[in-house]
Amino acid sequence: MATGLCKSFDGIRAVDHVEIRVSRGSITGLIGPNGAGKTTLFNLLCNFLTPDQGRVIFDGVPISHLPTYQVALQGLLRTFQVPRVLSRLSVLENMLLAAPLQTGEKLWNTWLQPRRVRQEEQELRQRAWAILESVGLAAKANDYAGALSGGQRKLLEMARVMMHRPRMVLLDEPAAGVNPTLINQICGHIVRWNQEGVTFLIIEHNMDVVMSLCQHIWVLAEGKNLVDGPPSEIQTNPEVLRAYLGQ
Ligand SMILES: Nc1ncnc2c1ncn2[C@@H]1O[C@H](COP(=O)(O)OP(=O)(O)OP(=O)(O)O)[C@@H](O)[C@H]1O
Numbered sequence: 581m582a583t584g585l586c587k588s589f590d591g592i593r594a595v596d597h598v599e600i601r602v603s604r605g606s607i608t609g610l611i612g613p614n615g616a617g618k619t620t621l622f623n624l625l626c627n628f629l630t631p632d633q634g635r636v637i638f639d640g641v642p643i644s645h646l647p648t649y650q651v652a653l654q655g656l657l658r659t660f661q662v663p664r665v666l667s668r669l670s671v672l673e674n675m676l677l678a679a680p681l682q683t684g685e686k687l688w689n690t691w692l693q694p695r696r697v698r699q700e701e702q703e704l705r706q707r708a709w710a711i712l713e714s715v716g717l718a719a720k721a722n723d724y725a726g727a728l729s730g731g732q733r734k735l736l737e738m739a740r741v742m743m744h745r746p747r748m749v750l751l752d753e754p755a756a757g758v759n760p761t762l763i764n765q766i767c768g769h770i771v772r773w774n775q776e777g778v779t780f781l782i783i784e785h786n787m788d789v790v791m792s793l794c795q796h797i798w799v800l801a802e803g804k805n806l807v808d809g810p811p812s813e814i815q816t817n818p819e820v821l822r823a824y825l826g827q
């Protein structure tokens with residue numbers, strides 16, 4: 581899905597001619613030591629950052645030139661390493677605001693097409709409730725998002741992404757700082773969404789999570805591709821061990 585991607589900050593190559601491929605329908609892992617360039621690569625894939633060089637192709641279509649919201653409309657969504665929820669809005673409001681292309685966003689449509697706007701709103705609410713119920717957050721729907729635990733915020737961010745009916749989701753450290761019970765639940769939701777047809781690319785330092793979820797893993801170190809392969813190979817690869825031990 582990407583070739584030859586480069587991005588420098590103040591002359592330092594954070595991402596240096598990186599390539600990555602993610603098969604449709606897979607759960608793919610992206611690992612590497614701190615500062616390896618994983619989050620920067622995510623930013624390049626979604627065009628949160630413009631690459632200095634290289635191309636991103638999603639489902640056969642070049643997307644490097646598209647603004648982020650258009651990348652999202654193509655079906656490619658991401659979550660953040662530090663979850664970005666709107667703390668002073670309720671959990672349900674966070675869900676409703678995530679939904680793309682609402683007719684009622686254009687003021688004149690609330691006058692010209694009031695029935696359509698009402699119907700859309702109702703459908704969105706139903707969808708939001710259904711997703712919240714499926715991830716176990718329905719009981720918190722009316723709480724401030726800011727009152728959620730760190731793990732629940734990560735879950736809410738994923739639930740918001742699901743409002744878009746994504747084709748592919750990039751998750752930046754979904755298990756970091758999350759308690760083991762919630763980690764298991766989050767993994768269960770990822771597997772379920774994947775079975776429903778969503779492709780995942782996941783950055784994660786928790787190796788149990790990566791090894792159990794992913795069919796294929798890409799390893800970055802110091803901004804470059806190190807190796808890629810199935811979990812069993814990556815786990816025992818001496819180059820990967822060396823990169824993590826900093827030798
Ligand atoms: N906006 C920025 N400005 C300057 N330098 C940056 C910026 N973003 C990232 N970097 C640098 O780029 C390199 C890669 O950072 P990145 O956040 O992509 O790593 P990472 O693999 O996600 O690490 P971690 O596992 O700690 O999250 C680091 O050296 C980092 O300091």
Ligand SMILES: [Mg+2]
Pocket residue numbers: 618619620661
């Ligand atoms: Mg990161």
